[in-house]
Amino acid sequence: MLTADGLTKRYGRFTAIEDISFTLHAGEVLGLVGESGSGKSTTVRCLVGLTKPDAGQVRYAGPKFRRGVQMVFQDPYASLNPRMTVAEIVGEGLLVHGIEKSSAGRRSRVGGLLEQVGLDKSDMDRYPRSFSGGQRQRIAIARAIAVEPKVLICDEPVSALDVSVQAQVVNVLRDMKLELGLSILFIAHDLAVVRYLCDRLVVLDGGRIAETGTREQIYANPRAPYTKSLLAAVPVPDPAAERLRRSAR
Ligand SMILES: Nc1ncnc2c1ncn2[C@@H]1O[C@H](COP(=O)(O)OP(=O)(O)OP(=O)(O)O)[C@@H](O)[C@H]1O
Numbered sequence: 001m002l003t004a005d006g007l008t009k010r011y012g013r014f015t016a017i018e019d020i021s022f023t024l025h026a027g028e029v030l031g032l033v034g035e036s037g038s039g040k041s042t043t044v045r046c047l048v049g050l051t052k053p054d055a056g057q058v059r060y061a062g063p064k065f066r067r068g069v070q071m072v073f074q075d076p077y078a079s080l081n082p083r084m085t086v087a088e089i090v091g092e093g094l095l096v097h098g099i100e101k102s103s104a105g106r107r108s109r110v111g112g113l114l115e116q117v118g119l120d121k122s123d124m125d126r127y128p129r130s131f132s133g134g135q136r137q138r139i140a141i142a143r144a145i146a147v148e149p150k151v152l153i154c155d156e157p158v159s160a161l162d163v164s165v166q167a168q169v170v171n172v173l174r175d176m177k178l179e180l181g182l183s184i185l186f187i188a189h190d191l192a193v194v195r196y197l198c199d200r201l202v203v204l205d206g207g208r209i210a211e212t213g214t215r216e217q218i219y220a221n222p223r224a225p226y227t228k229s230l231l232a233a234v235p236v237p238d239p240a241a242e243r244l245r246r247s248a249r
């Protein structure tokens with residue numbers, strides 16, 4: 001669905017990412033992992049056109065990139081306009097992309113979207129300030145899926161949330177993958193969350209790809225020393241992973 005081909009981005013003489021290539025396939029969840037500063041967000045910004053790479057290109061297999069590729073950001077307190085109601089926030093894309101021109105039609109669609117992410121129809125007339133972090137991420141997900149995208153890019157969507165709430169939001173994303181057949185690029189530094197959600201992983205180290213593989217390959221047999229050290233940093237037994245596993249049942 002979405003391909004990064006040799007993406008390189010420099011800030012002055014500092015190379016933030018170098019020769020990053022990977023493909024997000026239809027219907028898969030691809031994890032982009034690495035420590036803070038490894039270049040995850042720079043890669044995402046190049047992918048969605050917020051930053052122009054110094055080299056390389058992005059290819060998208062579908063039509064209408066702006067509608068087809070949607071994002072969920074890390075900070076649910078900064079990513080929702082505080083002056084807009086939930087109905088306006090979630091319905092905006094329906095209006096902008098001409099999907100639902102009548103306001104009654106949009107309200108009805110928004111109600112359905114809110115229920116899809118585990119919120120209530122009656123939440124639509126409230127403002128973001130009256131929702132918790134986890135609920136705000138559900139609103140952000142509803143906004144993203146409203147325009148029926150092919151690709152969802154989530155840049156550390158649960159890092160700012162309590163661990164117990166992380167599992168709920170990850171479950172919503174997993175449901176979206178299963179119900180809508182979405183391709184998801186999921187950025188994280190927490191390997192427990194990634195393990196639960198992702199089919200394949202791309203591991204970044206210092207702006208370069210350290211390793212790429214299926215979840216099974218990487219967790220059972222990490223090849224790059226950097227991946228091994230990232231995995232070693234996940235405590236075992238892992239309470240976060242355990243909670244995710246339990247909530248998944
Ligand atoms: N606008 C910028 N100007 C200068 N340097 C930048 C800029 N944006 C990012 N960088 C640098 O590029 C490197 C990669 O940053 P990036 O935000 O992509 O990392 P990240 O993997 O997303 O980290 P985190 O997990 O903390 O979000 C970092 O060293 C960062 O300081």
Ligand SMILES: [Mg+2]
Nearest residue numbers: 040041042155
């Ligand atoms: Mg980042």
